Amino acid sequence: MGIVPFTYASSFVFTNENVAQTVTIFVHFAIAGIGSIATFIMRVIEQTMILGDRLHWWLKLVPSFCLTNPIMYMSSKERLFATRPELQADDMDISLVGGELMALACHFGFWCIVLILIEIGALSFLLKVPLLLKKNRIQPKTDLDLDEDVLAEEARVGSEVASAK
Numbered sequence: 001m002g003i004v005p006f007t008y009a010s011s012f013v014f015t016n017e018n019v020a021q022t023v024t025i026f027v028h029f030a031i032a033g034i035g036s037i038a039t040f041i042m043r044v045i046e047q048t049m050i051l052g053d054r055l056h057w058w059l060k061l062v063p064s065f066c067l068t069n070p071i072m073y074m075s076s077k078e079r080l081f082a083t084r085p086e087l088q089a090d091d092m093d094i095s096l097v098g099g100e101l102m103a104l105a106c107h108f109g110f111w112c113i114v115l116i117l118i119e120i121g122a123l124s125f126l127l128k129v130p131l132l133l134k135k136n137r138i139q140p141k142t143d144l145d146l147d148e149d150v151l152a153e154e155a156r157v158g159s160e161v162a163s164a165k
Contacts (some may be wrong), residue, residue: 002063002107003028009114032064036072045085056098063107066100073097 014020028150042052059065071078073096081088092098109147117123146154 002028002111003067003105005111005115006063006107009111009118012118014118027062030053030062031059031062032068034060035059035065036069039069040072040076040080044080060103063104063111066103070097070100074090 010024010027011020014023015162035055036059039052039056042055043047043054056069057068073089077091090098091095092101094102114123143163
């Protein structure tokens with residue numbers, strides 16, 4: 001439920017639809033698909049348990065992880081509990097599926113608010129942020145050396161416009 005407004009809001013970052021689709025698919029695949037598998041494996045291996053637990057909480061910042069991780073958990077929770085019996089609790093516990101469901105609900109609310117702000121133009125000032133960097137400010141070149149043919153064509157078009165009025 002939180003993935004749709006997240007994806008829609010992230011589409012405003014791009015100017016090209018093809019790039020937006022490709023990047024969005026890659027982000028969802030990398031974080032949701034690979035991230036849930038990687039965190040599960042790290043949470044099972046003794047040397048990486050702490051890192052896996054921390055990464056599991058950080059990846060909840062992306063809604064697609066919150067959707068795929070419960071599927072990963074439900075399909076292999078016996079393996080997790082075999083190596084980590086201290087995690088054994090009700091499936092709806094906040095450290096298990098309940099945390100992902102709560103995060104999805106929070107994502108839905110947050111990204112819907114962001115979408116409303118984008119649609120009414122309240123965040124349009126963010127478009128000017130890149131212009132604060134000097135390298136992004138392009139100065140128009142006024143002293144162009146124009147070719148004779150270009151000058152003749154400009155004069156011809158100018159005279160046609162003037163005669164049409």
